[in-house]
Amino acid sequence: MAMSTAIVIVGAGLGGARLVADLRSGGYDGELVLIGKESHIPYDRPPLSKSVLTGEAVKADLHPESFYIDNKVDLRIGTKATAIDPVARTVTVESHDGVVEKLYFGTLVLATGLEARSLPIADGKDGVTTLRTFDDAVALRAEIDGARTAVVVGAGFIGCEVAASLEARGLDVTVVEPNRAPLALALGEQVGAMVGRILVARGVELRTGVGVAGITGDSRATGVTLTDGTELPADIVVLGIGSVPVVDYLEGSGIALADRGNGGGIACDQVGRTSVPDVYALGDVANWRDSMGTPSRVEHWNSVVEQSSKVARAILDIDEPAARPAVPYFWSDQFDVKIQALGHPSPDDEVHVVSDDGTKFVVYYSRDGVLTAVVGAGKAGAVMKLRGKLQEPTPVSDLLD
Amino acid sequence: MKIEVNYQTCESNGLCVGAAPEVFDLDDDDNLHLLLDTMTPDIADDVREAARQCPRNAITFGG
Numbered sequence: 001m002a003m004s005t006a007i008v009i010v011g012a013g014l015g016g017a018r019l020v021a022d023l024r025s026g027g028y029d030g031e032l033v034l035i036g037k038e039s040h041i042p043y044d045r046p047p048l049s050k051s052v053l054t055g056e057a058v059k060a061d062l063h064p065e066s067f068y069i070d071n072k073v074d075l076r077i078g079t080k081a082t083a084i085d086p087v088a089r090t091v092t093v094e095s096h097d098g099v100v101e102k103l104y105f106g107t108l109v110l111a112t113g114l115e116a117r118s119l120p121i122a123d124g125k126d127g128v129t130t131l132r133t134f135d136d137a138v139a140l141r142a143e144i145d146g147a148r149t150a151v152v153v154g155a156g157f158i159g160c161e162v163a164a165s166l167e168a169r170g171l172d173v174t175v176v177e178p179n180r181a182p183l184a185l186a187l188g189e190q191v192g193a194m195v196g197r198i199l200v201a202r203g204v205e206l207r208t209g210v211g212v213a214g215i216t217g218d219s220r221a222t223g224v225t226l227t228d229g230t231e232l233p234a235d236i237v238v239l240g241i242g243s244v245p246v247v248d249y250l251e252g253s254g255i256a257l258a259d260r261g262n263g264g265g266i267a268c269d270q271v272g273r274t275s276v277p278d279v280y281a282l283g284d285v286a287n288w289r290d291s292m293g294t295p296s297r298v299e300h301w302n303s304v305v306e307q308s309s310k311v312a313r314a315i316l317d318i319d320e321p322a323a324r325p326a327v328p329y330f331w332s333d334q335f336d337v338k339i340q341a342l343g344h345p346s347p348d349d350e351v352h353v354v355s356d357d358g359t360k361f362v363v364y365y366s367r368d369g370v371l372t373a374v375v376g377a378g379k380a381g382a383v384m385k386l387r388g389k390l391q392e393p394t395p396v397s398d399l400l401d
Numbered sequence: 402m403k404i405e406v407n408y409q410t411c412e413s414n415g416l417c418v419g420a421a422p423e424v425f426d427l428d429d430d431d432n433l434h435l436l437l438d439t440m441t442p443d444i445a446d447d448v449r450e451a452a453r454q455c456p457r458n459a460i461t462f463g464g
Contacts, residue, residue, distance in 0.1 A: 381427035
């Protein structure tokens, strides 16, 4: 029997959808299969906590259905991968109606993303939800009309964005965060507190330095009890407490996972190759190595776009163009303020406040005198103009008055 | 080929400014401006990269 030459992509999120485009535009004309667990054509996640949740957008599709037809993609949504056999070169998949199939691959790309973490105390209670999928966003949106109060657990990016959206829809929102400031792990306490001001100015109540001890209510949540004893009423409880890579289907496959200490996920090299030949991984699930060989797993939108381009070139054996060093970027929209981070902000870095009007700000981060990141709120022009300074080591003193 | 920005979809992330500063600019109010609106060989790669990086798919060229 002839070996399959099909490229099979497991995971129909941003990574899978971008890779389809990059492979076809890279000249690949062969069989292309895109498998997605969710019952939706590939969609973008950033709008879920914002325009989809507030009802301003009814969908967040990355491409219309015609894109997959025009690009001759065998798109299988509502289909979950349950096993990989690298020797037989098969992916076992199960459709939502229970039909099991083995698909042969020539090249396999894993882009299965993340699953949101939940809390054991939440199990089985109505009114408690995480926000990762389109269905989560639609279900949460439906709860808003009948609700008055909401508690958001976790002041990371998801927690803050959900809090802003629920407050904007008229709910009384309280955010509970064990760290001393929102976004403390991503941006450090000082800058995290500056972002917290944006939420508080619009009416969100922020409870930092405290955790959740329990969720009251029998079959349906009625409130949240904090570790300091405070009881908060809650018609809706949203958990924004992190997420874990989806790798259960890799058990027994021999595809190596990265150490948790390095971020976990599927272990890859600089262009997404895993420990098994002809198997790649990209996106939130993938732990890549940078040019110095350092492993890390990044959950940012722009990193997926970069990775897709590299994986496509690696698969098609196309040379990398002379690389302009990519500067990591992520953003978060809270109310109408866009928070942006360029570079690698670390909570341990030195922070230099360059401008601050009480809402909008620009901050430089440095380590050993060298600029490591620029973070801004409502100052996109000022932030982006510094991108060049992050492409090579720049003394922060050069940039400060 | 004309370079076009969908200003309704644009959210002023500014990745385009980073990828093609000769073509895209953000003013002090974070409004995006096109400095050049026609694709020429010298800017084509930068504009393509800007379009790829835009989180809102707001940049197109053609027609």
